[in-house]
Amino acid sequence: MTFEIKERDAAGRLCKFTTKHGVVTTPNLLPVINPNKMIITPKEMKKRLNIEILITNSYIIYKDVKLRKQALEQGVHKLIDFSGSIMTDSGTFQNYVYGDVNLDPLEIVRFQRDISSDIGTILDIFGTPSQTKEEAEQGVKETITRAKKSITEKGDMLLACTIQGSIYPDLRERCAQQLSALDADFFPIGGVVPLMENQRYSDVVRCILAAKQGLDPSKPVHLFGAGHPLIFSLAVALGCDFFDSSAYVKYANDGRMMFQWGTEKFDELTELPCCCPVCSKYTVSELKNLDIMERTLQLALHNLYVSFAEIKTIRTAVTGGWLWELVEQRASANPSLNDALRVLREPKHLHWLEHYEPTSKKSALFYTSPQTIHRPTIYRYHTRLFTRYEPMSKTTVVFPEGTKPYSMFYSREIINILKKKNVNFVADSHIGPIPFELDEMYPLAQSVFPEIIDQETRENAQQVVERFLKNKRVIRWDEHTTIEEEKPLKQNINLDVRRISAVADMQFGRGASKALLNGEITIIKSKRTGKIRNVICDGSHVISMRANDGLFTLKLDGGRRLHKGLKYPLLRVVATDDAEPFIKEGKSVFGKFVKDCDSDLRPFDECLIVNENDTLLAVGRMLLNRVEMLAFRHGMAVKTRESIK
């Protein structure tokens, strides 16, 4: 098995996952196939929806003498006539629904292996929401014991070890940690069906976050039994890679159609509010006139089309950098999902999410709801503002709230006055305080807010502004303001130098500007836009400012200066000695060659690549964060930009 991150956004990822039967793109949805009752055959699904992977139930096959024999003789792929990847479930859910299924936990794992399942699943203990903590703990203990034993039987089958722990986050996290320490390949998050059924999405979110926080990040994660597209985007944003859907057929049997915003009863519709091939082929009355079997089939197909459209929309959002926007849009459709978003504001979770959040995106940050201001990107901006940004004067001039959080605040004339006075100046914006030096930096210039925002967002930003201004001499700007000239706290009085210094500190850490810009500075600007492009220090090109996100690309000479000026392990990715020759040739650094890494680095941050003796080898761009690069065996960890020959 290989599992590689190709694109990422929020704590979500678009990966290539390889099984014996091919490559699967994640996030993905596994339609549930009942080998006894295939309303749509896997072949038909492949043809219509190009499915790459599905899930079927080994317990159902095992219990049926004929199916069992056939599966053992021909393998499960022949049995259901599908040549792609097949995951099998173990009977845990049947045990939960129908009571004791009387199954030997090891026997069912061996059976899955013997019928050549690509991914088999252990017979774990389903933890229910109503369990006491003691009961849940007992279940987790037994699940881990079974996982340990099952692993010895897995052969060359990938083994899914399910995380349980009922609604107790500490149990979930511990279960995830202990399963991660084993040789497991795939991690379903189990026991969420009863939560989903009662729309307890806040609890589902807590279960996912606890599991993810305990898990090896290099393994695929499957949210077991969550088949409604409504929840997909949020689950992906929290790091889930797979979903399964029996819902497509259950809902169809029940005459219900799934939509991205929820579910509608077919009988109550006078029109089909959808453009999938089913809804484009039939009118509602034509569908009503079909015989019940055929209609159910068509409803099931519709449900699959809608579910996969949502999966594809999510992948597009991950690639395009607008996954949070999508999540918030989806949450607006459902008050319980709205509540679930609030869980992400809790400090522990926000802190965790920030580690996975890319530092730069292809898309602007769009305001979507009162949740927007609580996104990890903005949390990071606030954090770095308090820990990395140094104002240039004792006095701070504050410009009133404007409609947009960037340069429009500052007229050329005002800037010139303030420049002469050597004072610090800051806009009071929807995102919080924006010192003028940072106003072209992601996500500030790249934000799109409404002109009038909700009060919660406003007050939130206001609190950050007040915290920022605390212990400062503050002047609130109006046209009659007079400002006295000050002696600057820092030497850089040139506005452009102030800008590059401040951005460098925000991006690379406090002290970076001193290390990077210690010398004679020349700034080269774009002729067309007048914006800063290249920064030359003592004749060597140290950094370039990117037009799209106002952040720096680090050049080798800049890397040398930062390496000299910032102490180990700051900004470093440490490559193993055997990788050194390849890196010097300009090759990128793969996960398995990473020995260590600065824990303050984030995905898409610029970094220094050093060897085990902290000798600088290259500069590059992080594709993974520290915990990921220490975990992932496959795929790139750092993209080398320039190496020392």
Add this chain to the structure above:
Amino acid sequence: MTFEIKERDAAGRLCKFTTKHGVVTTPNLLPVINPNKMIITPKEMKKRLNIEILITNSYIIYKDVKLRKQALEQGVHKLIDFSGSIMTDSGTFQNYVYGDVNLDPLEIVRFQRDISSDIGTILDIFGTPSQTKEEAEQGVKETITRAKKSITEKGDMLLACTIQGSIYPDLRERCAQQLSALDADFFPIGGVVPLMENQRYSDVVRCILAAKQGLDPSKPVHLFGAGHPLIFSLAVALGCDFFDSSAYVKYANDGRMMFQWGTEKFDELTELPCCCPVCSKYTVSELKNLDIMERTLQLALHNLYVSFAEIKTIRTAVTGGWLWELVEQRASANPSLNDALRVLREPKHLHWLEHYEPTSKKSALFYTSPQTIHRPTIYRYHTRLFTRYEPMSKTTVVFPEGTKPYSMFYSREIINILKKKNVNFVADSHIGPIPFELDEMYPLAQSVFPEIIDQETRENAQQVVERFLKNKRVIRWDEHTTIEEEKPLKQNINLDVRRISAVADMQFGRGASKALLNGEITIIKSKRTGKIRNVICDGSHVISMRANDGLFTLKLDGGRRLHKGLKYPLLRVVATDDAEPFIKEGKSVFGKFVKDCDSDLRPFDECLIVNENDTLLAVGRMLLNRVEMLAFRHGMAVKTRESIK
């Protein structure tokens, strides 16, 4: 032409519109057909998307000698090979884009008539957003002059008279009023394209609202040039019936794909986030490999599928009563659209919207955004609470904010205590104050809010609670509260009677309970749910409480009491004398037989049907509001429930 309301929600409506070439359902979208360059033929659109109506440009036909000749000989339907309804545009937009088109305004109207257009359009003066008010006023004046002259030439063609007025609401409203006074059939709202192009959605909303507030409500309204599905739901909620789309092909030519959330560049997509027949047939790389003509065709088809899916979703929302929920979801995708929603909070607009808002819906009210609390339904609830509800005691006990705005606040035990004390008690909820008597009434019990709502919504509700409690003796409830027994302000100390009295006053107006329940009351409850069903007063069945919305259905005997107790014109719909025999037979009242109506009645309110001498004929349910029933010539105005034989 006929135009009849079949379903309604917000100020939006689902209508049947009849032209010479058939019945068209609204809201609908008219694909723009360029007779010179049909990337998709009308026939193909009919086959694939079942389109009922389209729009083509008479100016383009007129300018081309060959097309002109053919159109005059065969008619426009043959010319473009489409047997459904055809609207023609006049060249106004070409005049705006390319400057003076040198066209005689009457000649082009006659031409449209002569080629048998179903709906022709006058050559109006396109008002641009940059115009001064004087310029805009001049344009409006000339537009009206041309409309007057054009009407004399229309023959049996329906004539669309476009509302202009740039960004000046008073001009737009006046233009709409003056055009309404003429014999025009169809009202495009013109001049919005430059606003749409700059995402000035707040201005678009102001234009629509001003036009609608000035217009004859019985005529179809077309938002000219708004072809992006993003805006459709909001425009429908404000009363627009038609859209046209040249965008489907313009965007396709430009390599852009429309989605319900916005637009994506095809070249930047690695996947097609959609399940329309095009996106289900092709992968992104297959589409990339098509030749440019074929690819553009497929993108155009996709754009049409997505646009019509949105139209069908909107119709489903109108029928299902969740149009506001849809509008708020769509607005979450775009900060400018978010700003546009805020325009609806302005008192003038909220007041207007409330007149069209149904009093009962098939769906619960779902919290979707901070805009939810500003919906017309909640505005109405607050208004009626202050003008119609009478508390039963001087003291009001307030229960703290709970998670849900209904009965869960009150345990049986507490209710019994408060009952004995004869005090009024109220819950402090997300929606504002909820007196216990009203807690099963729409939209209170039928609301779904998140457990934790945004601060803006909270404070808004809080303000209403405070206003409600002003000048009252208030006790905030906790478990240690002791309450002294009071002498009730009203006689009804029985809780059930308190409930039916309060709901009757809220629903029918202050004083209704006195008129309706003046006598010996018997209450019949549902055996299964224990809820109030039928109310008998002095032996006659006066009202029934509906299970779905907690509001009353008025029985004939109840109608008799209200007719006696409430003075003319309260609760009355006055039918013309010639309708009287039909109403007595139980037939419903059509718009053209309504002479007058109580202006406080709203769609789906219960009402009294009287003759011109205020003799009671029947009780019924309003389908239209007052201004609508005085305007609509076709379709039902009041559904008669029981009539006096």
